[in-house]
Amino acid sequence: MEPLGNDTGPPAGSPINRPAKPLTKPLANPPGGPVRNPKESPSESPPVSAPRLLLFGAHPDDCEYHAGGLIARYRSAGGPVRMISVTDGGAGHHLRQPEELRQLRRLEFARSGRLVGAEAIVWDYPDGELQCTLALRQQIIAEIRRFQPDLVLTHRVNDYHPDHRAVGQAVQDASFMVTVPRIVPEVTALRVDPVVATMVDLFTVPAALRPDLVLDVTPELPTILAMLECHASQVFEWLPYNARVTPPVPDDESERRDWLRNWFLHCVAPRRDRFQGALRDRLGIERLDDVLCCEAYEISEYAAQPDPASLSRLFPSASCR
Numbered sequence: 001m002e003p004l005g006n007d008t009g010p011p012a013g014s015p016i017n018r019p020a021k022p023l024t025k026p027l028a029n030p031p032g033g034p035v036r037n038p039k040e041s042p043s044e045s046p047p048v049s050a051p052r053l054l055l056f057g058a059h060p061d062d063c064e065y066h067a068g069g070l071i072a073r074y075r076s077a078g079g080p081v082r083m084i085s086v087t088d089g090g091a092g093h094h095l096r097q098p099e100e101l102r103q104l105r106r107l108e109f110a111r112s113g114r115l116v117g118a119e120a121i122v123w124d125y126p127d128g129e130l131q132c133t134l135a136l137r138q139q140i141i142a143e144i145r146r147f148q149p150d151l152v153l154t155h156r157v158n159d160y161h162p163d164h165r166a167v168g169q170a171v172q173d174a175s176f177m178v179t180v181p182r183i184v185p186e187v188t189a190l191r192v193d194p195v196v197a198t199m200v201d202l203f204t205v206p207a208a209l210r211p212d213l214v215l216d217v218t219p220e221l222p223t224i225l226a227m228l229e230c231h232a233s234q235v236f237e238w239l240p241y242n243a244r245v246t247p248p249v250p251d252d253e254s255e256r257r258d259w260l261r262n263w264f265l266h267c268v269a270p271r272r273d274r275f276q277g278a279l280r281d282r283l284g285i286e287r288l289d290d291v292l293c294c295e296a297y298e299i300s301e302y303a304a305q306p307d308p309a310s311l312s313r314l315f316p317s318a319s320c321r
């Protein structure tokens, strides 16, 4: 669903894929599994200061592609992370049938989440057919209230993919409403809005992303790649097909890994060019060639407005405007 060479991320699941401890050790300090409600199990609770991160992506690989570095940093610090794919991922393939693909992508997403100890949840909206409905907004409001995140991430509404736009709009529409008790009254309203931010993209019409925060996530690159590798039906099958990649993706596992690394770096290189000013001036990076991958985030005006101290907590080691 996502064209290769365009930094929009690869594309396109209901039940909660329960998290487990990480399968590999890409993180310097791999944490335990995520905590659904810290109050329920004090012995497994993250440090009080660890912020909670909730992501709404349109498809099962969107969160990792657009925000994998920040996800890795949260998990390294012990912060609970919940990734949601709003659609079921059933459209992102040229050969696999929708039901097979839905099941496969649910497994791929769950595996990616387990890798870092994040929850990976797939909702039932059909891939490629998402609309910004009242029902979707209400489901997002309930989700934000139940998880009680410090930071919510999603797509911008300026995006090539209709599913991305629908999710971005629905989260934007839910941002203030999470504090209104008469809306979705069956779930207790929040007294304080979380901070809401949009994930990196390079689209410019009608407006480019304002890089309120920029992160050099080169240290997190191995984790990002390991998560993306879990989405084999996308990164090794659908995306290369859709982009008419030649020569074909190698079959050998090791060669595939190298191919994935080269492909991802090729896709995200334009981010460095776009945000080079922030990388150089705000982060003090002189050799931009050393930045293999960066992420940028724009803070929503429709939710909590963080002060510099809050930004430093929510976006560790990031540059601030």
Ligand SMILES: [Zn+2]
Pocket (backbone or CB within 6 Å): 001, 002, 009, 010, 011, 012, 058, 059, 062, 161, 164
């Ligand atoms: Zn997508």
